[in-house]
Amino acid sequence: MARLTDIIEQMIKDMIEENEGMVEITRGALAEKVDCVPSQITYVLSTRFTNGQGYIVESRRGGGGWIRIKRIANDNSTSNYVMHILNGVGDTLSRHDADVYLTNFVDYDIIDKKTAVIMFAATSDQALAKVPPRTRDLIRMDIFKNMLLSKAMQLEEEEKKEADERNEM
Amino acid sequence: MARLTDIIEQMIKDMIEENEGMVEITRGALAEKVDCVPSQITYVLSTRFTNGQGYIVESRRGGGGWIRIKRIANDNSTSNYVMHILNGVGDTLSRHDADVYLTNFVDYDIIDKKTAVIMFAATSDQALAKVPPRTRDLIRMDIFKNMLLSKAMQLEEEEKKEADERNEM
DNA sequence: TAAATAATTGACAAAGAAAGTCAAAGTGAT
DNA sequence: ATCACTTTGACTTTCTTTGTCAATTATTTA
Numbered sequence A, B: 001m002a003r004l005t006d007i008i009e010q011m012i013k014d015m016i017e018e019n020e021g022m023v024e025i026t027r028g029a030l031a032e033k034v035d036c037v038p039s040q041i042t043y044v045l046s047t048r049f050t051n052g053q054g055y056i057v058e059s060r061r062g063g064g065g066w067i068r069i070k071r072i073a074n075d076n077s078t079s080n081y082v083m084h085i086l087n088g089v090g091d092t093l094s095r096h097d098a099d100v101y102l103t104n105f106v107d108y109d110i111i112d113k114k115t116a117v118i119m120f121a122a123t124s125d126q127a128l129a130k131v132p133p134r135t136r137d138l139i140r141m142d143i144f145k146n147m148l149l150s151k152a153m154q155l156e157e158e159e160k161k162e163a164d165e166r167n168e169m
Numbered sequence C: 001t002a003a004a005t006a007a008t009t010g011a012c013a014a015a016g017a018a019a020g021t022c023a024a025a026g027t028g029a030t
Numbered sequence D: 001a002t003c004a005c006t007t008t009g010a011c012t013t014t015c016t017t018t019g020t021c022a023a024t025t026a027t028t029t030a
Helices: A004-018 A027-034 A038-048 A078-088 A095-107 A113-122 A133-168 B004-018 B027-034 B038-048 B077-088 B095-107 B113-122 B133-168
Strands: A022-025 A055-060 A066-071 B022-025 B055-060 B066-071
Touching (some): A004 A022, A004 A027, A004 A038, A004 A066, A078 A133, A095 A133, A113 A133, A113 B113, A113 B133, B004 B027, B027 B038, B055 B133, B095 B113
Antiparallel strands (some): A022 A066, B055 B066
């Protein structure tokens, strides 16, 4: 089961973790360590470290080249952040991408793990089994957006309440 | 006559039993063991391991793909209650009935209000606007059951943890 | 200094390895 | 004989792995 992809993904994430949000590698060296072709690294980066997944990847070719992977910091207010995501996403959402978003939200403390599990359940393939495959990702997105919108409203209310309490002092 | 379906069903259930509620298989391998076409496994999963029957099935395609089957253990009071509800409801769920159930769950302290709001959003007509009206209530029920099942699993885990803590004293 | 060479990553395509879908054909109860 | 359930298989979609060649940059050499 240990897919190469997953091993590489984890290695990079560990490195990022150890390095406070940023890591610089050379593709060839990492490939050698994992014993795979270099383009495998490229593949992992393009499927697991995209913008939507909260990463910025920069690189430089040529002798002495490198690949730098940064984790995007989340310094907005949380309700703003959610609204930002909400506006950025398109019309369709694969099961996998839903998972990625939710994991991110949990990591950034926007939703708690229990809520994430519920949201995952609501957008799972099993829940949508009776939806024709053609439209499944569309429906999934609608459900996801609706839940997220509710969440954003909850967050906004909480933030407002907190602000009020501060003002009363 | 031992139907293939039944044999496969039993095999999977045995595996789940041995594995504390969860197994991960590859469809092809299991099919080979039973000497049937892979889609037979799919059939068994979709008829015998549904949400209503207390199972959550996830999968992933592609190289290194898998199918994961989780069952709710069902030996605890609250999760038992939720499962009871889950089995009692039919195959379809109107928007209004969803609302009634959720209000009830909140009243009975099975889910908190925030979660209820999320679950409401997931089953709202707006979320399901693109689902043809004829099947909308069916899909709504599937989503509802999936979320509820996840919730039941969470509750069960919590209860187990609490019991453990009591035992440690 | 200009040109060649070596060292890197990038883009994309092809092949491989799963699982998913769907409809047709088979079986068994009633 | 019908109806629901099972079984099968061809085809599709998704994800992974590998490979090739192009683009870019640094370094060496003439």
